Amino acid sequence: MSEHLHEVKFAFRDGRPDDLMDIVALLLHLGYPCPSRELEPVYRALLEDVHYRCILALAPPDDAVAGMVTFRTLPVLRLAGLQTTIEELVVLPEWRGSGLGRALVNLALEVAGNKGAVRLEVLTGEHRESTRRLFYEKAGLQRAWSRVYRLDLANGKNDPSNLDVRSGEPQALSEEWA
Numbered sequence: 001m002s003e004h005l006h007e008v009k010f011a012f013r014d015g016r017p018d019d020l021m022d023i024v025a026l027l028l029h030l031g032y033p034c035p036s037r038e039l040e041p042v043y044r045a046l047l048e049d050v051h052y053r054c055i056l057a058l059a060p061p062d063d064a065v066a067g068m069v070t071f072r073t074l075p076v077l078r079l080a081g082l083q084t085t086i087e088e089l090v091v092l093p094e095w096r097g098s099g100l101g102r103a104l105v106n107l108a109l110e111v112a113g114n115k116g117a118v119r120l121e122v123l124t125g126e127h128r129e130s131t132r133r134l135f136y137e138k139a140g141l142q143r144a145w146s147r148v149y150r151l152d153l154a155n156g157k158n159d160p161s162n163l164d165v166r167s168g169e170p171q172a173l174s175e176e177w178a
Helices: 005-007 017-029 034-049 100-115
Strands: 009-014 052-059 064-076 079-091 117-122
Touching: 005 064, 017 034, 017 052, 017 079, 017 100, 034 064, 052 100, 064 100, 079 100
Parallel strands: 079 117
Antiparallel strands: 009 052, 052 064, 064 079
16 A cells, blocks of 8 residues: 555545446445446435435545445434444545545544434444454444344345245245235
8 A cells, every 4th residue: 555545635525416326336346236227216315314324535636436434323222322323335446545444434423423323333244355354443343243134125035925934945926925
């Protein structure tokens, strides 16, 4: 990494509807290929959601998008308060090591604090480079010994009404339900 990267002064702003193609490119760097026609209505709805924020990092000299953090703040009963959850955090490869990822986490933390959140959390995969480098621990987050269980409901795949309760495997629908 070049020393000059630490001297970069990034600008930050909230996401806008016209950022869609930059968002698509950033999500691709996270390993999520999202066609813009499918992402657009979701992104527009999120921009209208008062609990959601999308903050883009802009790199000089032309304010090109260099990274993004998205998060939402919601009340959580077991915490008796608000929790901010980072949904996506991505920095383009050429800007990794510049401190930009840490700056984006700090922005989410600042917003969470301003809203009175009692916890900031992030869910990340064990396979991610940032996890292996202990990025989140270095940013001050502590590892939670939790598991995430997920059921993909998109396109009827793994529809809970279509699971064999003994094996958890999808089963063919009977003709009366098809």
